[in-house]
Amino acid sequence: MNIPRKPYDLLRSFSALSLLTIVIISTVSAILLSRFLRETLLERNGLLTLEFVQSIAQSQNTSQYFSEPDSAKRQGPLDDFFNRIAHMPDVVRANVYSRDRMVLWSTEKPLVGRQFPENNPELDEALGGHLAFHTGRVAAHGKSEHILFAPEVEEFVENYIPIHGPDGTVVGVVELYKLPRILWETIARGQRLIWISAALGGLFLYAVLFWIVRRASRTIVDQQQALVEAEQWAMVGELAAAVAHSLRNPLAAIRSSAELAVESEDAATRECLGDIIVQVDRMETWIRDLLLYSHQPDGNAQTANLNETFRQSLTGFGDRFARRDVALQVTLPEPSPQVRADPHLLGQVFNSLLANALEAMPNGGQLQVSVERRGRQITLAMNDTGIGLSPEQLASVFKPFVSYKQRGLGVGLALARRIVQRYGGRLELRSQPGAGATAYLQLSLAE
Template identity: 40%
Template sequence: MQLATVWGKYILERDTDAIAPTESFNLLRWFSIISLVIISSVAVGLGLIATRFVVNESLARDALLTAQFIQTLAAGEVRHHRLPGMDMGELLLLQDAAGLSADERHRRERARSEFLEHLSHLPDVLLATIYSPDHVVVWSTNPALIGQRVEGEEEMEKAFSSATEVSAEITEVGEKRVEQQFLRPPKNFFIENYIPLTDGRGKVLSMVEIYKEPVDLIERVNRGYRMIWLATAVGGLLIYFGLFWIVRRASRLLASQQNQLVANRTYVGLGEMSSAVAHSLRNPLASIRSSAELAQELEGPDLQKCVRDIISQVDRMSAWVRELLLCLRPLHGESQQVEPVEIMKETLEHFGAQLAKANIQVEMSNDSPPKVVSHHMLLSQVLNSVVANAIEAMQKGGKLKVGIETDVTGRWLFMSISDTGQGMSRQQEAMAFKSFYTTKQGGLGIGLIMVKQIMERFGGRASLTSRENEGTSVRLCFKVAEPDPEHVQP
């Protein structure tokens, strides 16, 4: 019962360690952080795009309405003063009126002055200016600009070349821009509109430039800003908390399933252990019982033989229990820089008598490989177990070959221990590293699993290949140790 309890604790610790990397990654915490960053970034990006779209569309609409109003106003003044065949663009340039009657000149002057009067009283206007095709100011609400020439304005050039209205948003007054001499300073951002006045063939006769500070438009844009950012914030929070709730439930479900998995694997391990121990102890216990029954009726040498049988079977079970406890014991020991060749030589010396008795020849490489990351005592256990298995596999003699090599990167060292014994079948090879699986008579099947655990404890690996009647090769992979700075030659 005590052994089963110890094994249950071992299985639980082993499975918990196997799941530890998953548990150490706190799914809920990392999701809450990463999802908050992603959703916030997306929400801010969408908010910026939406607000910019609102501003651009509002400015474009305001520019279009302003252009249509001024062009309609210009055409209406020409019709109102009965000036057929003329355009307001010509009237604004004060072209030569020779050959016209006094009434026609008067009507032209009235149409021009009324148009300019309307232009100067447009709502929200900071400055209104009219340019000739050579970019000279012919009229402005700021008389100081009349007669000045303005060059290098991309928006103006674009409006002259395309004969369409051009609008631009401006946030600050340009100190180097001659035409931005407002009669009153703007409080917020303002809009610059270029409105071409053309003739019937689409030729630009003059250009109207209007700087506006549309208070109503600014208020609407600000309301749009607030609504967009509020909707973005609320939508982002709803998405975040909705996903957080789902992931929280999923995290709890995963934790529950992991605990159930550990429990199931513990029960499976206990079942395997119980089956293996029960199967292994059945024959010794039967032999002990038979010997004890005979001992009750015998005397002399026969009695001594029965007693020896009892002692040998008890020793046999004691060895199994000792081996099982050795496997159950947690692996202790900090990683060290060890020389695998030296430890292998010590192991071969320990088994020297058995190797000679079994007529087994040993071949070992004389290379001097680098030190590896392991532990001296635990690596001795690994090599003892592998060599003991090889000796038992070669009952009629054979050859034990130890090979050592490093990979091209120099980061890994491989030690192969090969025998010429009876080998294993494909099924036996696949089950070799499974707990309590063995092909040896009277074995518990925990030697290779202990080898695997010790190798993985220090970042290495253990693998096995075998063929029936040809032999078995165990391959141990070690991490090469970093050179010790204190022993590096200058």
Template identity: 40%
Template sequence: MNAASFWSRYLPVRGGAPIAAGEQFDLLRGFSIISLLIIGAVAIGLGSLSTRFLMTESLERDALLSAQFIQAVAIGEIRHHDLSGMQMGAVLAPSVYGMLNDETARNRGRARSEFLDHLAHLPDILLATIYSPERVVVWSTNPALVGRKIEGDTALDAAFTSGGRVSARYNEVQDGRIEQQFIHPPEEFFIENYIPLIDEQGNVLAMVEIYKEPVDLIERVNRGFRLIWMATALGGLAIYFGLFWIVWRASKLLASQQDQLVANKTYGGLVEMSTAVAHSMRNPLANIRTSAELAASMEGQPAGKNIADIVAQVDRMSIWVRDLLLCLRPLKGESEQVDLIGAVHAVLSSFEQQLTGSKVQVAFVSGPMPLVVSHQLLLAQVLNSVIANAIEAMPEGGRLDISTALSADGKTLNLSINDTGKGMTRQQEMMAFKSFYTTKLGGLGIGLIMVRQIMERFGGEVSLSSQEQAGTRVCLSFRVAG
């Protein structure tokens, strides 16, 4: 199997060809842009609708209150001046009634005067005008408009035909509107309200037109606008960042799973090739060793030293093949409760001669500890590998400190193995758990890989820290048996 066929087999494909890195869809970037546009558009739309609704409802509510107030004042003035049977609309237009006695005429005049005074002193008023059914101005706070007939005013006509309650909002004075002749021009927008004065049959006797600049209402509406836009912006940002965080986590998880999938496929291919190569090398190595031994047994062999070197190198390669097959073989063994302290003592006993020969002093003091979840034989393999590495790191002697510590929650038992060897560089420390990476001459670089596989197989962890000329520390974390 050549390299091209291998990678085309184990890398993700689309339409039969490997997916190039540039062709993959960037989920996080795509979501961040699209969701920002969608959430921004929705937030702006909701904010616009909310502010428009607030403005419309506020103006209609203000117009309704003004109409109710003026109509109540009109009824109150009629009752106050004992003008039963009359309507304020008729009082404002004297030609409606016939002859009146003096007292009734005086009461009628007072009622009209007081009603108009109320109109003139309404809060935030810019202009107040009263129209007769003929669209003639019978009274106005701007005396220049009195007696003028307004024609072609669709809003005024609509107010008479619909019974009033027609309101509109303006940002500036319209030159075509004759009646918009304010003594004091408005600072911001102003509103126009039509309030009908009707008789008992519902006929409009007079129409009151009021232009107002509701300063307090404007201030409240602006404050409402600010609150709405602030809430909309904060809500949109909260939704955006919440979804962004979820997609970010999902993207990281997908990327991790994709990397793991590619790694698993690649590792599977390597396992297949390595297993095939290792098994294929066994017989040639055995034949080479047998032939070398036969050649060495011949008398007067001039190349005896070279033959011995061949045997040594073949033996070393055989050890590599054995270790490689051991690493590639699936882990077998069910989890069981193991005495970690007893296992450490047993492994140290097996290394006693090597420790003495290497002049390595061992310090291991530990009290009674709970049993851990592991496997007796696999745990021995882990401890053998770590302690062997520590001894090899101290060729001129040193100290091996082994200690145990129980976590605060009592669920994890940590075993620390510290040596005083030459240590590792930062790069070597980062590469320590990489496959086939080693700093030892003649090593295969699978010892720590096997340690990590076994520890993770039973829910544990392994970590390594090292400093040059200061030694290395390996921490094995085991689950406490429940």
């Protein structure tokens, strides 16, 4: 037993996968940009501090006192130098290390003279001659030099600034603990902007891609439906051609018999036989047009007189409208416009529309026909006061082999729209249950 496969829903699959992908890409991009912004601003802040400290050290020739063995001789110059540094904006603590990691000077006096031999990557990097910086929270840190840190200090920046001697070697390191509030606010604003931009950019990208795929999905569905209809019409064409060829011989025999009977019957009978001959000729014309239609895939350059063609179709329905007690109100423009269409095929379209309007008014009513011109377009509106159509019926009324009549085949309106589209026109139907229906036939004026 073959289980039918469920049709692939392109729009639903794209909606889920694209949303997940865009969210991941936007999140990763925002995280990377936020880190880049933070690291770049912190590094820039450290470089500015480095340039400031080294300029003061060079102007005061402070580097020579780092290697001074007599603490009394080095204390005075170092106090003057580092007091300036300690009063820099945002600085909450300053430590000065010698080459052997001993604290030579500090804003926290209990730290002076202490040595911190444990691993300190930032201090190691600064002793190697490079600027190092580190951020963190006091509660999350385990470094011993963080003792005696003020309780209100939560998030800080450590800048490890190497001090070079006259020969270019590193003689010491200045460690500055800073609370750069403005810097943190700038970073926070920049990160918020990054996240907002990533969210809005992702949303915009998703909306654009969704619109494109939705349009493509609709196009695919329309093309699939068109292929199905094309297959159905190909079958109809083959069947119609076969039936039409088969009907021509019986019709010819009927016409010949009627012509022979006319000569021997009374006047009333001859009139009826004349009607038979006329109707057989009309059927013969329709069959010929149907055969031509099935072998001409594209619209040709024929023109039709709109008023004359419509009146000819209306003549064939005169008695039927009278029997149904349907009042006609027809307003056609003068002079009659010439439209791009085959007269016989256009007549078939009118016949189909009139027949459907008549079927919709079994207990009588009114049929109004009017024509409006806009530029190079002519629109014929045919409004009836019949039973109308539901939205479900209206959605499928032009589909081949879909009919809501007891004896209908579902070909009339579908064939009418196909004929109109062949000549670049449009055929639409608007209706509401109990409020009648209006058919709009739009055609182009002939050149």
